[in-house]
Amino acid sequence: MVKGHLDRIAIKGKEKERSEKLGITIKKEEDSAEWYAQVCEKGDLAEYAPVKGCYIIKPYGYKIWENIQTYFNKELKRMGISNAYFPLFIPESFFKREAQHARGFSPEVAWIANREEESERIAVRPTSETIMCDSFARWVRSWRDLPLRINQWCNVVRWETKATKLFLRSREFLWQEGHCVYETESDCDRETLVMLEKYKKLAEELLAIPVIYGKKTDREKFAGANYTMTIEAFMPDGKALQLGTSHNLGQGFMKAFNVSFLGKDGEAHVPWHSSWGFSTRLIGAAVLMHSDNKGLVLPPRIAPNKVVIVPIIFDETRSKVLAACDEVRQMLAELDPILDEREEYTPGWKFNNWELRGIPLRVEIGPKDLETHECVLVRRDGGKKQYIKIADIKEAVLVELEEIQHDLFAKAKKVLDGSITPVQNWAQFVDVAKERRLILAAHCGDMACEETIQEQTGGVTTRCVPFGDEKIKRAQACVHCGKPSKYCVYFSKSY
Amino acid sequence: MVKGHLDRIAIKGKEKERSEKLGITIKKEEDSAEWYAQVCEKGDLAEYAPVKGCYIIKPYGYKIWENIQTYFNKELKRMGISNAYFPLFIPESFFKREAQHARGFSPEVAWIANREEESERIAVRPTSETIMCDSFARWVRSWRDLPLRINQWCNVVRWETKATKLFLRSREFLWQEGHCVYETESDCDRETLVMLEKYKKLAEELLAIPVIYGKKTDREKFAGANYTMTIEAFMPDGKALQLGTSHNLGQGFMKAFNVSFLGKDGEAHVPWHSSWGFSTRLIGAAVLMHSDNKGLVLPPRIAPNKVVIVPIIFDETRSKVLAACDEVRQMLAELDPILDEREEYTPGWKFNNWELRGIPLRVEIGPKDLETHECVLVRRDGGKKQYIKIADIKEAVLVELEEIQHDLFAKAKKVLDGSITPVQNWAQFVDVAKERRLILAAHCGDMACEETIQEQTGGVTTRCVPFGDEKIKRAQACVHCGKPSKYCVYFSKSY
Numbered sequence: 001m002v003k004g005h006l007d008r009i010a011i012k013g014k015e016k017e018r019s020e021k022l023g024i025t026i027k028k029e030e031d032s033a034e035w036y037a038q039v040c041e042k043g044d045l046a047e048y049a050p051v052k053g054c055y056i057i058k059p060y061g062y063k064i065w066e067n068i069q070t071y072f073n074k075e076l077k078r079m080g081i082s083n084a085y086f087p088l089f090i091p092e093s094f095f096k097r098e099a100q101h102a103r104g105f106s107p108e109v110a111w112i113a114n115r116e117e118e119s120e121r122i123a124v125r126p127t128s129e130t131i132m133c134d135s136f137a138r139w140v141r142s143w144r145d146l147p148l149r150i151n152q153w154c155n156v157v158r159w160e161t162k163a164t165k166l167f168l169r170s171r172e173f174l175w176q177e178g179h180c181v182y183e184t185e186s187d188c189d190r191e192t193l194v195m196l197e198k199y200k201k202l203a204e205e206l207l208a209i210p211v212i213y214g215k216k217t218d219r220e221k222f223a224g225a226n227y228t229m230t231i232e233a234f235m236p237d238g239k240a241l242q243l244g245t246s247h248n249l250g251q252g253f254m255k256a257f258n259v260s261f262l263g264k265d266g267e268a269h270v271p272w273h274s275s276w277g278f279s280t281r282l283i284g285a286a287v288l289m290h291s292d293n294k295g296l297v298l299p300p301r302i303a304p305n306k307v308v309i310v311p312i313i314f315d316e317t318r319s320k321v322l323a324a325c326d327e328v329r330q331m332l333a334e335l336d337p338i339l340d341e342r343e344e345y346t347p348g349w350k351f352n353n354w355e356l357r358g359i360p361l362r363v364e365i366g367p368k369d370l371e372t373h374e375c376v377l378v379r380r381d382g383g384k385k386q387y388i389k390i391a392d393i394k395e396a397v398l399v400e401l402e403e404i405q406h407d408l409f410a411k412a413k414k415v416l417d418g419s420i421t422p423v424q425n426w427a428q429f430v431d432v433a434k435e436r437r438l439i440l441a442a443h444c445g446d447m448a449c450e451e452t453i454q455e456q457t458g459g460v461t462t463r464c465v466p467f468g469d470e471k472i473k474r475a476q477a478c479v480h481c482g483k484p485s486k487y488c489v490y491f492s493k494s495y
Numbered sequence: 496m497v498k499g500h501l502d503r504i505a506i507k508g509k510e511k512e513r514s515e516k517l518g519i520t521i522k523k524e525e526d527s528a529e530w531y532a533q534v535c536e537k538g539d540l541a542e543y544a545p546v547k548g549c550y551i552i553k554p555y556g557y558k559i560w561e562n563i564q565t566y567f568n569k570e571l572k573r574m575g576i577s578n579a580y581f582p583l584f585i586p587e588s589f590f591k592r593e594a595q596h597a598r599g600f601s602p603e604v605a606w607i608a609n610r611e612e613e614s615e616r617i618a619v620r621p622t623s624e625t626i627m628c629d630s631f632a633r634w635v636r637s638w639r640d641l642p643l644r645i646n647q648w649c650n651v652v653r654w655e656t657k658a659t660k661l662f663l664r665s666r667e668f669l670w671q672e673g674h675c676v677y678e679t680e681s682d683c684d685r686e687t688l689v690m691l692e693k694y695k696k697l698a699e700e701l702l703a704i705p706v707i708y709g710k711k712t713d714r715e716k717f718a719g720a721n722y723t724m725t726i727e728a729f730m731p732d733g734k735a736l737q738l739g740t741s742h743n744l745g746q747g748f749m750k751a752f753n754v755s756f757l758g759k760d761g762e763a764h765v766p767w768h769s770s771w772g773f774s775t776r777l778i779g780a781a782v783l784m785h786s787d788n789k790g791l792v793l794p795p796r797i798a799p800n801k802v803v804i805v806p807i808i809f810d811e812t813r814s815k816v817l818a819a820c821d822e823v824r825q826m827l828a829e830l831d832p833i834l835d836e837r838e839e840y841t842p843g844w845k846f847n848n849w850e851l852r853g854i855p856l857r858v859e860i861g862p863k864d865l866e867t868h869e870c871v872l873v874r875r876d877g878g879k880k881q882y883i884k885i886a887d888i889k890e891a892v893l894v895e896l897e898e899i900q901h902d903l904f905a906k907a908k909k910v911l912d913g914s915i916t917p918v919q920n921w922a923q924f925v926d927v928a929k930e931r932r933l934i935l936a937a938h939c940g941d942m943a944c945e946e947t948i949q950e951q952t953g954g955v956t957t958r959c960v961p962f963g964d965e966k967i968k969r970a971q972a973c974v975h976c977g978k979p980s981k982y983c984v985y986f987s988k989s990y
């Protein structure tokens with residue numbers, strides 16, 4: 001084995017050269033799925049794992065997740081929400097206690113084969129409502145213990161049968177799940193919305209992704225929830241992507257797990273309960289939204305590296321150019337820039353390579369620049385090139401990073417706003433659905449009607465009922481069945 | 496169900512009162528295991544989960560883990576080691592490729608019951624050497640890719656059959672596992688030791704736990720390793736606790752997973768491989784080492800809260816006392832102090848409660864203190880009480896925190912040093928083993944001899960061969976069989 005293995009080394013070397021020369025070999029407009037996979041893999045974010053339905057988050061991709069965690073942990077701390085850790089394993093009987101929840105999750109639960117003396121099956125957590133509520137019954141005793149607010153960062157497993165898509169769909173993924181218990185329904189309602197707003201802020205300010213947001217219809221809500229709120233992005237390929245959800249779970253789990261508290265009135269009461277979560281899918285969303293046919297484009301606030309410095313090396317000026325590069329590196333030290341001094345690659349190869357990886361800014365320094373004490377600053381997102389005095393480089397870099405963050409959001413917002421298409425009747429609905437736009441239409445709210453729409457359009461589903469539009473649209477007729485409408489709702493295909 | 500449930504509320508309230516009045520109900524010296532469980536549970540660190548072999552890390556305990564992570568992530572970054580994430584699931588065939596590894600882990604692997612179209616069984620990771628090496632075969636191509644250094648923070652599962660002990664033994668636990676690939680054996684040797692030294696520093700400087708360190712004997716090394724190095728603490732109850740291990744894995748996994756690289760010489764070579772890990776067990780070690788019969792004692796550097804402020808409230812001076820407390824709270828703002836203003840508990844109850852939770856320092860402010868512009872500063876570890884001018888409180892707190900950290904280490908070091916007992920012959924060995932001391936003795940290095948020692952002493956095993964003693968002791972005879980000794984080694988029972 002080792003012999004044959006060593007023989008393959010030379011071939012591996014050639015393969016490397018070929019693949020790296022080629023960059024992204026397919027256009028976003030031609031085959032969005034293949035383009036996406038190449039951007040993630042060649043951009044060094046992730047790769048498929050040898051076990052079905054799973055993938056590996058490589059260091060470059062994981063750093064994006066850490067940046068998201070750092071941002072969100074600060075938000076959590078500000079709200080007095082603590083991190084904790086609950087077991088991966090959940091007894092089967094826990095799922096059975098909340099009937100809707102059990103029905104919703106049963107098709108996709110993974111079970112442990114080791115049984116021994118155990119009398120019941122053990123599930124690998126698909127989500128942690130049940131096991132947390134079992135603890136909450138011990139932790140919550142009086143109104144003084146409320147609100148109780150817990151978050152955990154962990155892996156969860158849902159035994160998907162559809163094809164894996166890096167970050168977007170997999171059997172295991174990383175996420176955060178928050179679980180809160182409140183004295184009153186209105187406390188619960190209020191914070192369910194507060195968390196949704198935190199998610200919207202995260203998507204827009206950190207990932208530069210504009211979202212639509214509102215309530216899910218009953219057909220699309222979380223298994224066991226009174227209602228679910230969602231933030232959703234609309235991708236350039238005409239499909240929506242759910243980015244985060246916040247659920248008011250009412251009192252169902254509380255009753256099922258005997259959670260109660262002594263109120264200020266000295267009486268026993270059943271509290272209210274919410275949960276909210278987002279996952280590593282956020283990374284996939286940022287990739288899909290911003291990247292182009294040269295590879296990754298990353299918003300500066302999540303980019304693992306903000307700047308790369310590439311020297312243009314000729315033998316006679318090598319040391320001067322490298323000294324200038326090092327000077328710039330030190331000036332930008334707090335941004336932790338990469339200085340790519342490798343001798344075995346040409347500057348052109350390096351440009352392509354760092355573009356593949358989506359580093360927001362590139363600084364080029366060559367012998368001619370030294371004569372004018374300048375360097376070249378190039379933006380990844382639009383390719384804008386500027387000559388900057390070396391003495392001014394730090395300020396210029398900070399300004400450009402903010403502008404890139406702003407411009408990526410503005411560009412995506414324009415796409416989203418331009419995609420929303422109000423629709424008045426079914427014929428129009430069918431046409432617009434074919435164009436893969438984000439449809440806004442009145443609907444009766446009937447689950448069977450929603451299902452028929454999905455069947456007749458090859459998979460168009462409701463995304464959310466935007467806030468404020470519920471009552472306004474009641475006067476209209478349902479876009480499909482013509483009955484009086486309950487609300488106005490977004491429709492589209494989705495990831 | 497809800498009715499009966501609500502009826503139990505009043506009982507729950509009484510139970511709470513009773514349990515919190517009582518504090519720790521057993522002495523460390525009387526029943527170390529029960530004392531430990533009570534300290535963890537009443538100190539609010541963790542609790543047993545409803546599924547066998549698992550436990551819940553409560554927010555207060557999880558914050559200690561986050562403090563350890565923050566410290567160690569800085570060390571990793573300084574060394575250029577990146578975090579990544581590999582799948583929870585590993586194909587069975589991966590384990591079979593490295594024979595020793597497969598034999599070592601097979602009794603404790605948990606398997607997934609869902610099989611569908613899969614042709615082989617899927618394991619829940621007990622450790623990630625195999626799945627990482629499968630990726631390394633793609634990631635490593637030339638000497639320029641080396642050293643490759645990857646770390647991951649994750650959960651792992653080992654299907655323990657022994658009783659669960661919070662933080663110390665469980666079917667699922669959290670850990671970090673580092674995996675590195677090197678060009679040469681000497682690079683690998685060097686960094687295997689560097690990581691062990693990082694662990695020693697972490698244990699001693701962060702957790703205030705002195706350790707013995709050195710190589711494991713062949714019988715105790717990691718399944719698949721050339722050799723294993725370890726740091727071990729010696730607990731007050733006379734048992735050693737392994738805190739972290741660093742393995743030189745040689746080329747076994749590299750060959751099994753076809754990892755190779757093109758050297759500077761243009762030839763193909765098989766690289767060298769190491770791994771190293773520590774787990775949430777560190778939290779249990781700190782609890783066991785420092786806590787007392789009043790509950791938790793936490794070293795300041797890992798304590799979630801460093802200071803609590805308790806007002807001594809009487810009706811006529813309430814507002815003045817609370818104002819002074821708030822002033823102190825603001826002066827200590829960067830330490831994020833707790834101000835316990837609750838009216839429903841007496842100061843005495845609060846003192847006991849915060850002592851149970853191991854907060855390193857308590858500030859008391861009452862009406863008499865205000866007359867002299869003073870407050871009382873009380874140390875959790877020894878109970879030392881000082882009157883401090885309020886204007887000087889911040890400096891005093893910072894000084895005391897450093898002293899507590901230092902004193903806890905010094906006290907534990909004294910216990911460790913006093914426990915080490917060099918032993919010359921078998922009769923002496925048996926006597927000293929009964930006294931639960933840390934034995935240092937010459938040994939032949941034979942696995943069968945080591946096994947006999949374990950059998951004849953009811954479980955005494957080798958802990959490590961301290962560095963530098965290997966050759967010195969070769970002249971001596973093995974403490975058990977009398978054959979020429981190979982090295983000098985620590986023996987004790989262990990967790």
